């Protein structure tokens with residue numbers, strides 16, 4: 137039996153990765169380590185919590201001693217590291233917590249892995265999950281490849297870029313075996329409603345304004361979260377050590393076009409008159425340092441590992457809306473309390 141540590145498994149992407157590994161690999165024991173910040177939610181994993189190959193560990197990656205103890209106790213064979221502060225807007229108001237968790241927390245995990253694995257690096261793997269935002273912004277054309285220089289623009293992307301550098305440095309300096317993947321914007325079930333798609337779904341349900349930043353002409357490359365989890369599974373099992381893989385949806389949308397598509401799907405599903413959700417669109421003050429365009433060239437993971445997205449955007453978005461409409465309690469629970477305060481501060485005029 138292999139012991140796999142997945143960090144951030146109670147979050148959005150992490151919960152899909154945990155589910156996939158628990159269900160598909162009965163020979164692995166999956167340890168989900170999560171601090172349960174505002175973004176972590178064990179409700180996301182109700183269906184696997186009783187599995188015999190699953191254990192939840194409540195811990196903070198900023199606690200270096202606690203993390204080393206867990207590595208010594210459970211002798212993890214591999215790590216898939218997703219725990220992070222993940223929202224760009226929050227990084228603009230509170231950069232230090234991004235520095236702490238995303239950089240310091242990652243280095244704590246690297247130190248523990250190095251210490252416990254030092255006599256047998258061969259069979260081990262530290263798989264670091266990162267973002268396309270480390271590459272900065274594109275103009276109207278071009279794609280991010282694995283060779284694009286890092287050029288981060290937000291405190292979030294600067295902290296993720298730094299963590300990527302540390303992972304690579306531990307590989308070069310100490311021989312720690314690693315893989316890094318850099319993925320584009322994910323969407324799907326269980327995403328916290330601070331990110332564009334679930335925030336707008338929730339606001340349409342509640343008939344609140346849809347706050348589009350700036351002129352809405354910013355472009356993102358969207359990928360269904362389960363397709364990201366499948367790519368992580370492939371890279372984990374078949375990826376080459378010391379390699380980076382870019383993962384993306386081949387699916388670029390300008391924010392304003394995406395929001396209009398979302399509005400029309402919501403009108404259909406909620407049985408509201410055509411264009412009624414669109415009337416909620418409100419252009420608001422832009423995000424500072426807002427990256428114009430992200431787009432991933434995912435041809436390497438496609439050619440080397442045979443991965444490609446399985447759903448069209450319309451299918452994925454429709455599934456996503458259905459999930460939120462049938463899980464209104466989930467939405468209600470995560471938007472009560474602290475969320476209201478966050479929303480008020482973030483969207484005040």
Ligand code: NAD
Nearest residue numbers: 144146147148149171172173175176196197219220222322
């Ligand atoms: P998320 O915010 O939904 O989840 C993050 C999880 O990490 C939460 O469960 C939280 O409780 C946990 N966590 C935070 N700080 C912690 C700490 N100090 N110790 C232990 N656990 C802690 O994030 P997500 O969107 O699922 O992103 C997961 C990872 O994927 C992140 O590393 C992010 O940078 C990366 N990523 C995200 C996207 C995206 O579109 N969401 C795209 C590419 C890469």
Ligand code: DAU
Nearest residue numbers: 222223224267268269319320321330331332347348349354
């Ligand atoms: O590209 C990968 C990254 O995608 C991940 O690394 C991040 O963790 C994830 O949060 C996401 O970052 P973005 O900043 O692109 O995602 P967000 O959902 O916050 O915003 C998407 C776009 O929508 C962006 O151009 C900003 C805009 N936006 C967002 C919000 C929350 C709005 O216009 N209004 C909003 O209220």
